[in-house]
Amino acid sequence: MTQPATAEGLLAWVPGRGLIAGLAADTQLLVADSWLVRDGQVRGLDRHRERFFRACGDCGGPSLPQLDEFWRDMTAALPRTGSWFPRVELVAGSLQLRVLLRHAPPLVPGIRVWAAGQPDPRTVPRRKGPDLDALARVRRRAAGQGAEEAVLIAPSGAVLEAATASLLWWEDDTLCLPPARLPVLAGVTAGLVQEHAVRGGIEVARRERTLDQLAGREVWLVNALHGIRAVVGWEGRGMAAGIAPRALGWREWLEGLGEPLPSGGS
Structure with missing residues (x-):
């Protein structure tokens, strides 16, 4: 079972193996989506999922079952403490799915x-x-x-x-x-x-x-x-x-x- 991450980093998703560090090369982004996670709380996550899946489909990306599996693994890996600004990605070439874990910057009104x-x-x-x-x-x-x-x-x-x-x-x-x-x-x-x-x-x-x-x-x-x-x-x-x-x-x-x-x- 995937455990929440505790550090920043870029993780590549491998079907059947989940998210793995060290496999993600810098490649052109086809799709990206991001949101704020604060102490395990997030707003509109289902909407971000829908927009990301739709954009991946427009690019001829992974199948819906693969996207579902990636989303489950990605969500499980998101930290439950602190302020984070994760970004999910689909990259060109291999059509690889990734997640970039990063701390959220200071928020201003x-x-x-x-x-x-x-x-x-x-x-x-x-x-x-x-x-x-x-x-x-x-x-x-x-x-x-x-x-x-x-x-x-x-x-x-x-x-x-x-x-x-x-x-x-x-x-x-x-x-x-x-x-x-x-x-x-x-x-x-x-x-x-x-x-x-x-x-x-x-x-x-x-x-x-x-x-x-x-x-x-x-x-x-x-x-x-x-x-x-x-x-x-x-x-x-x-x-x-x-x-x-x-x-x-x-x-x-x-x-x-x-x-x-x-x-x-x-």
């Missing part, structure tokens, strides 16, 4: 964003994995401008998302996000937020907006690691960040969604 408007560098924007290196380069450029994140824009100038997060904002009492026709990743956490809004009777709208049209508004970057982060500053552009009166309450709600990891990897 607010973020400064480079608002120069970065042309979207992704080749497969609706699938997480192939473009992680390109997005990491965008974030490094943002860091050089005193920001932690950057906004990607379409050729039309419409905002898409951040390099590692979905972009949501408020217009009066309406929660807004980019139109589905634009090349954006289906964010698990963004989906949870939208569903919570609908259940609470809050209007949700898909609107095409430029960066300038977000000035002075309550803007959130949303992902599985940090949850909801309010934009507290825009760097590289003469625009003011709006106050974020809703963020705290919504963040507390989201953090309360954590559920224990399945025992025994089931």
Whole structure:
């Protein structure tokens, strides 16, 4: 039976043998997915599983029974204490399944964003994995401008998302996000937020907006690691960040969604 890991590292999955250290070479990512595990608690794990399985199927990856077996072994190996940010992967060539175990970075409620408007560098924007290196380069450029994140824009100038997060904002009492026709990743956490809004009777709208049209508004970057982060500053552009009166309450709600990891990897 697989035991929870206690250290960081990259583990390759071998059918019938489980996760094994020392076999995973650096290879091009076809699919990746990640989430926060805090003292054995995780939110939306089934949704991450569904997105990962669907993307693997789109790539002609392992069979569903193999994916199921990998997921059981991977879940059993996740640490039950401490804060972790594991990443499951499907890599090109051998179509090998892997899991990267890594400690979670410090979590922060607010973020400064480079608002120069970065042309979207992704080749497969609706699938997480192939473009992680390109997005990491965008974030490094943002860091050089005193920001932690950057906004990607379409050729039309419409905002898409951040390099590692979905972009949501408020217009009066309406929660807004980019139109589905634009090349954006289906964010698990963004989906949870939208569903919570609908259940609470809050209007949700898909609107095409430029960066300038977000000035002075309550803007959130949303992902599985940090949850909801309010934009507290825009760097590289003469625009003011709006106050974020809703963020705290919504963040507390989201953090309360954590559920224990399945025992025994089931």
